[in-house]
C-alpha cells in the first residue's frame with residue numbers, strides 16, 4: 001500500500017505550487033492511474049514515491065513506513081520505474097540492461113542473466129533481442145525492455161510515467177494489453193501516469209483525475225467517473241459527452257449491435 005499524506009511541493013520559493021495538499025491511498029496489488037493535463041503534478045507525485053522528489057510538506061508511506069526512513073538508493077532499486085523514454089543504458093546490451101539492478105542488489109551474475117532471459121520472454125520479446133543494444137530496437141521494443149528491467153528486481157511496486165506516450169497508436173495498444181496481461185499474472189501495486197483518458201480507463205482499477213496543482217477533481221473506478229462526472233471539468237476531460245462515447249443499440253440481422261455517436265459499430269451486445 002502506498003499512502004500520500006497531505007503532500008505538497010513547491011520547487012522554488014515564490015513559484016506556484018506543483019502539488020498542494022494531496023492525499024491518496026493506493027491499495028496493494030491494484031493499478032491506480034493518475035490522469036491530468038500537462039503540468040497537473042502527476043510526475044511530481046509519482047517521483048515522491050521513490051524519493052526522486054522530496055515533498056515540501058506531508059509524507060509518503062509504503063506499507064506504513066515513511067519513505068524518508070529508507071535509503072534513497074536502496075528504495076529506488078526496490079521499486080520498478082518505467083519512463084516514456086526507456087532510460088536504458090545505450091552501451092549495454094538488452095540483457096545487461098535488464099540484469100543490472102539485480103546484480104547491483106547482489107544476485108549472482110549468471111542467475112541474474114538467466115532471470116533476465118525469462119523476463120524478456122515474459123514481456124513478449126524474442127530471445128534474439130538479448131544481445132542487441134537499445135539503439136537497435138524499435139520504440140515499442142525499447143519500452144518492453146523498460147518494463148522487463150523494471151520487473152527484474154521483482155519489486156512490489158511499479159511506477160510508470162507515460163511509459164507508452166512515445167509509441168505509435170497500434171504499438172501503444174499492444175503494450176497496454178501486454179501490461180494488463182502481466183498485471184493479471186503478477187499483481188503488482190502500480191501507479192501509472194498518463195494524460196490519455198482512454199489509457200487511464202483501460203488500465204486503471206481506479207482512476208484519479210487531476211487538475212492543476214495536483215488537485216483531485218475526481219477519483220473512482222472508470223465506470224464511476226464516466227457514469228457520474230463530478231463536475232464540468234471532469235465531464236470535459238473524460239469526454240463523457242463526446243459522440244464516440246455515446247453508444248446506441250441497433251439491430252442488424254437479428255443481432256443487437258452497439259454503435260457510437262457517429263454510427264460506427266463498436267461491438268455486439270450479448271443476448
Ligand SMILES: Nc1ncnc2c1ncn2[C@@H]1O[C@H](COP(=O)(O)OP(=O)(O)OP(=O)(O)O)[C@@H](O)[C@H]1O
Nearest residue numbers: 011012018036037038039040041042043044045195
Ligand atoms: N524539477 C522541477 N523544477 C521546477 N519545477 C518543476 C520541476 N518538476 C516539475 N516542475 C513544475 O511542477 C509542475 C508540475 O509538473 P509535473 O511534471 O509534475 O506535471 P505533469 O502533470 O507530470 O506534467 P507532464 O504531463 O507535462 O509531465 C509544473 O508546473 C512544472 O513546471
